[in-house]
Amino acid sequence: MTASGTTFGSVRRSALREFGSAVWTIMVKELRARMRGRRAFIVLTLYLAVLALITYGVYVVVGPAARAAADQQGGFGLAQANASRLVGQYIFTVLSIFQMIMVAMIAPAFTAGQISLEREKQTLDLLISTPMRPGAIVIGKLLTALAFVILMIVAAIPITAIVLMYGGASVDDIIRQQVLLLAVAVGVGAIGLFSSALMRRTQAATVLTYCIVLALTLGTAMVFAFWTEVAQQNQAGFVQEPEQAPEQLRYLNPMVGMLDIVSRVEVDGPTRFTSSLYELFGRDLASTPVSFACDGIGCEGFGGFDQPMPVPVDAFGQAGRTDYWWPRVAISFLIVAAVLTLASMRLVVPAGMRWALRRGGARRMAAASLGAPMIEELPETER
Amino acid sequence: MMSVPVVETRGLIKRYGDQLAVAGVDLLVGPGEIFGLVGPNGAGKTTTMKILATLLAPTSGEAYVTGIPVDADPIEVRRRIGYMPDFYGVYDDLRVWEYLDFFGRCYGVPSNRRAPMIGELLEIVGLGDRRDAYVESLSRGMRQRLCLAHTLVHDPALLILDEPASGLDPRARVEMREILRELRSMGKTILVSSHILPELAELCTGVAIIDHGRVLRSGSITDIERSLRANALLRIELIANEAAIAAASDWLATDPRVGDVLRHDGGSGDTARLEVPFDGSADAQAELLRSMIDAGHRVVGFSQATSDLEEIFLRVTGQSDEENAA
Structure with missing residues (x-):
């Protein structure tokens, strides 16, 4: 026990340390149970194997076509580079979207049972009757559940980094992708944790979590599309900018964020793979390829020597607004995570004790700042 | 310091809707006492104990543990009590020592004290040879003893044990009683509940007989028996x-x-x-x-x-x- 807590600052520090060690306590316990044996190892290996397989599959499908196009254009220099770039783009696109789907599906599965399982197994009372702050319990649970998801995301970096060999996507793009994936993992994980604290039963919590995730991805996309459609019909006949649904609808759509990142890479416009996704989540997310002059050698296929660098085009058709959606999505998910974590803390504390927990803390701090001995400083009972 | 009672409640009331679970309970337990709460199921024993364990807020009345009000400073109270609920689960997927290590960390026991403490506690509850076993593999009686051990990790001033012997076979019950006796000899203050009196009779320094949320009589068991006769x-x-x-x-x-x-x-x-x-x-x-x-x-x-x-x-x-x- 920290004894020298006579100034406000050091009390604060020791409280922080206490909080941190409580979070760590929960994490150690959860990780011991979770990471024991081969299960976690096998799951991670399988996941990476699937990613590698997908990468290889994309290469097999796209590679020959790209090479053929390059040969058509002379087979040297820029043409070859373009073909290579295309393979890189495809790999990056497919990996990014696949990982986003996996994160949105896996993160809730890890968190949706965290608190309701403790209730079901009647271990929550034992945990709550310890002096650990409920906040530390909740955050420890969230971090542990996310630890594995984060491991999955980060462990996939080397596979994603293959695209750096081909070109088409840069280190910046990979960083964007990672930041968004992590933010969504934290946000979706917090949604699972919150329903776990809200619902008595794990099953109900799991169902609720997936309903929310579905609503955020497909739900908001459909509402957005419908709203935009209606707004544009109302506008018919007027010479005005086409109206859109409020863009905030999209802030919690992980796919919008990922398509935004992907569209930066797809400089030639939507590909076979992504075009249907743009149809679903918003055509405006796709970059429009800048038309270029055909010089007779052939401008079909995958672009020629003299293709100018296309300018990324943002949601409203204005050029130059890059990095518009994904940072908003990432920040929104982080805010959601913070709010829901706070809400979960309150749900974990027994009703009627919520006030007391804060008052007690405040009083101890006040006592300490006045230089009065803290209660912790009283002699411990003898062993 | 010795004059401060370990448990003190005054007019403790807990109301669920229009039902009174605890209707004005007054308790006074001094240091070193083994105090029994006796009464039929649903008498309000568990509710009283949960209030003392800071898991429930009383509707009205006061409750103090070592002089600290439970509703005003629950965190401090939790540092001073070890609580064993009547129904509880254990973390199956941990080993026995990990289980105690976890609760040791929960109560902020420094790491250099945890290892010897776990050994001592396992000896006390007779699980010394089960150190590395998974909690899953323990029998019901062993789990009960493990749970009892977990209440001791931070060397609390007060143990609150809610029906520690319920659901145990006679032999496990005797073992549990032996452990409680040992804890008494170590000078622990224990608040223990039971719906069976003889189980506690020889152990307790005092009991309170509770029914319908009220203390009907409290004192030593012999006094109560004499007054009844x-x-x-x-x-x-x-x-x-x-x-x-x-x-x-x-x-x-x-x-x-x-x-x-x-x-x-x-x-x-x-x-x-x-x-x-x-x-x-x-x-x-x-x-x-x-x-x-x-x-x-x-x-x-x-x-x-x-x-x-x-x-x-x-x-x-x-x-x-x-x-x-x-």
């Missing part, structure tokens, strides 16, 4: 006649062994009943009846009623016979 509640039925009843009441009140006479109308209109606390043996009761009739009172019935307290006392003691036989 001495105090009989007589039920005297008389012909229903206002003057006669009043006369009988007055006549009874002159006897020094008689307490406050209560009139009980009810049943058929022909008779009325008086409830008479009487401090005397069976002989004295017979004497009272004869002199009452001699005095001209028209007694229809004369019997010894069982008081609430006694009824419960019989129930909690009777149940144990059934369970021991089973």
